[in-house]
Amino acid sequence: MTTTSKIYDSAKTPWLALDEIQGLIRYKDLIFQLIRRNIVTRYKRSTLGILWTMLNPLGTMIILSIVFSRVFEIRGVYPAFIITNIVAWNYFQQTTQFSLTATLWGGDLFNRIYMPRTSFVIAMNGAGLVNLLFALVPLALIFLITHISIDLPILLFPLAIILLAIFTLGFSLLLSTLVIFFPDVAELYPVVLQGWFYISPIIFPETVLEDLLGGWILKLNPLYHILKVFQMTLYDGLFPSISQWMSAVFVSLFVFILGWLVITNSSRSFHYYN
Amino acid sequence: MAEPNQNTSIYLKGISVSYRIPSERVRSFKEYIIKRIQGKISLHRILALKDLDLSINKGEIFGILGRNGAGKSTLLKVIARVIYPTRGRVWINGIVSPMLELHAGFHPELTGIENIYLNGTLLGHTKKEISEKLDEILEFAEIGEYIHAPIRTYSSGMVARLGFSIATAWTPDILLLDEVLSVGDVAFQKKCEQKMKSFIHGESTTILVTHSPKLMELLCTRAIILDHGEIVESGTSSEISKIYQKRMST
Numbered sequence: 001m002t003t004t005s006k007i008y009d010s011a012k013t014p015w016l017a018l019d020e021i022q023g024l025i026r027y028k029d030l031i032f033q034l035i036r037r038n039i040v041t042r043y044k045r046s047t048l049g050i051l052w053t054m055l056n057p058l059g060t061m062i063i064l065s066i067v068f069s070r071v072f073e074i075r076g077v078y079p080a081f082i083i084t085n086i087v088a089w090n091y092f093q094q095t096t097q098f099s100l101t102a103t104l105w106g107g108d109l110f111n112r113i114y115m116p117r118t119s120f121v122i123a124m125n126g127a128g129l130v131n132l133l134f135a136l137v138p139l140a141l142i143f144l145i146t147h148i149s150i151d152l153p154i155l156l157f158p159l160a161i162i163l164l165a166i167f168t169l170g171f172s173l174l175l176s177t178l179v180i181f182f183p184d185v186a187e188l189y190p191v192v193l194q195g196w197f198y199i200s201p202i203i204f205p206e207t208v209l210e211d212l213l214g215g216w217i218l219k220l221n222p223l224y225h226i227l228k229v230f231q232m233t234l235y236d237g238l239f240p241s242i243s244q245w246m247s248a249v250f251v252s253l254f255v256f257i258l259g260w261l262v263i264t265n266s267s268r269s270f271h272y273y274n
Numbered sequence: 275m276a277e278p279n280q281n282t283s284i285y286l287k288g289i290s291v292s293y294r295i296p297s298e299r300v301r302s303f304k305e306y307i308i309k310r311i312q313g314k315i316s317l318h319r320i321l322a323l324k325d326l327d328l329s330i331n332k333g334e335i336f337g338i339l340g341r342n343g344a345g346k347s348t349l350l351k352v353i354a355r356v357i358y359p360t361r362g363r364v365w366i367n368g369i370v371s372p373m374l375e376l377h378a379g380f381h382p383e384l385t386g387i388e389n390i391y392l393n394g395t396l397l398g399h400t401k402k403e404i405s406e407k408l409d410e411i412l413e414f415a416e417i418g419e420y421i422h423a424p425i426r427t428y429s430s431g432m433v434a435r436l437g438f439s440i441a442t443a444w445t446p447d448i449l450l451l452d453e454v455l456s457v458g459d460v461a462f463q464k465k466c467e468q469k470m471k472s473f474i475h476g477e478s479t480t481i482l483v484t485h486s487p488k489l490m491e492l493l494c495t496r497a498i499i500l501d502h503g504e505i506v507e508s509g510t511s512s513e514i515s516k517i518y519q520k521r522m523s524t
Contacts, residue, residue, distance in 0.1 A: 009364070009365045029400045030395035113372055114354060114355040115396060183302075
C-alpha cells in the first residue's frame with residue numbers, strides 16, 4: 001500500500017487554492033521528475049546538449065552588442081549590460097512560453113489520471129530556473145572579460161532571482177489557464193512578447209527608454225520593476241532603494257497570488273474545455 | 275442513501291455531468307465578444323450523467339454495463355477525479371488506479387528506468403516507493419538490458435509491457451478496469467490476467483466497465499446498467515446480466 005488511506009470528499013473542500021498546495025506536497029516527487037525530464041529531454045538530441053543553455057544567451061549578447069553598442073552611449077560596458085538583461089528575459093520568455101502549452105500538453109494525461117493541475121507549469125518554471133543558473137556561467141565570463149567589478153549588492157542578487165521566479169510563475173499560471181479557455185492566446189502571446197521585449201529595459205538603457213516611451217509607460221510595465229532590481233544588484237553594483245524593492249515585491253507577489261487563485265479556482269472546469 | 279461509513283469505498287450522491295455542445299464552443303476572444311454582444315453564449319448542454327447515486331463497499335467487485343455513450347467512461351472519470359462533476363458529491367476512500375494505457379506519460383527520449391520513475395510519480399507514488407518496487411517492475415516487464423535504452427527504441431509490445439508493469443506494481447485501493455486489457459503476446463496476457471485476478475480477489479475495490487454481461491457475471495458481485503446517463507437497473511450480477519441480455523435482444 002502506498003500511503004495511509006486518504007478520503008477525498010468533494011463536499012469538504014471549499015478552499016481550492018489550499019487544496020492544490022496539499023496536492024503538490026503529496027506529488028512533490030512528480031514535480032522533481034518532471035523538472036528532470038524537461039531539462040534532460042530538451043537537449044537530448046543535440047551534440048552540445050546542456051551547453052546550449054550557456055551558448056544561447058552568449059550568442060544573443062554578441063549579436064545585440066554588435067548591432068547596438070555604437071547606437072547607445074552607456075556607462076559601463078554594453079555586452080555585460082546586455083547579457084545581464086538577456087539572461088533574465090530569456091528565463092521569463094522561455095518559461096512563460098513553454099508553460100503556455102504545458103497544461104495543454106498535459107491535457108491527455110489530465111484526462112486519464114488525477115494530479116495537481118499546476119504540476120506541469122511548476123515543473124516548467126523549475127526547469128527554467130535551472131537553465132537560468134547555468135546561464136550565469138557565460139554571464140560571469142563576460143563580466144570577467146569586460147572587467148565589470150562585482151560589489152557588495154551582489155549579496156542581494158539571489159533575492160532578485162527569487163522575485164523574478166515568483167513573477168514568472170504567477171504569469172505562467174495565468175497564461176496556462178487563459179489558453180485553456182481561449183486557445184488563440186497561444187498564437188497571440190509570441191507577438192505580445194515581442195512588444196514587451198522592446199518596452200522593457202533590456203537592450204535600451206533606461207534613460208533611452210524613458211525618452212522613447214515616457215516614464216509612466218516604463219513603470220506601468222510590471223517586468224520593469226523586477227528587471228530593475230536584477231540589473232542593479234548584478235550589473236550596476238548598487239543597492240536598490242526600499243521603494244524599488246517594494247515595487248518588485250508587490251508586483252511579483254500580486255501576479256503570483258492572482259495566477260494561483262485563477263488556476264486553482266477554474267481547474268475544475270478545465271475538463272469541459274479540453 | 276445513507277452517509278458513507280468505514281466500509282464504504284466509493285460514494286456518489288446526485289452526480290450530474292453536463293457538457294457543452296461542441297459547436298457552441300467559443301474559441302477566441304473575438305468570437306467570445308461577438309457572441310456575448312449577440313447574447314449567444316452557449317446554454318446548450320448535454321447531460322452525460324443525470325443525478326446519479328451510487329455507493330460501493332470496500333472489496334466489492336462492481337460491474338457497470340451499458341451501450342456506447344451511456345456515460346460509463348464519464349462515470350469512471352468522475353471516480354478517478356479527472357472530471358469534477360457539474361453537480362453532486364464525490365466521496366472516495368483510497369487511491370484510485372485507472373488501469374488505462376499510460377503511454378501518454380512516457381517520454382520517448384528517456385530510458386526505461388527513467389520512465390519508470392516518471393510514470394510512477396505520475397501515478398502518485400514517491401521516488402522511494404518506486405525504488406522499492408523497481409526490481410519487481412523490471413522482472414515483470416521482461417525488458418532485459420534494453421531498460422537502459424531510450425524507449426523510442428522499444429517495440430510497441432515492450433512499451434505496453436512496461437506501462438502495465440508500472441501500473442500494477444502496487445495493489446490499488448480502487449481499481450478501475452475499462453473493458454478487457456490486451457497487452458503484449460499471449461504469454462504476457464496470461465501473466466496480466468493472473469495479476470488482475472489477484473487484485474480482484476484481494477482487498478481492492480474493483481470497478482469493471484464492459485459491454486459483456488457474461489464477463490461481468492463471471493467476475494462481479496453487484497452491477498448496474500447505465501443508459502443515457504442514468505442508472506436504469508441495479509442488483510446482483512446474475513440478475514443484471516439477465517436483464518441486460520433481455521434489453522439488448524429487444
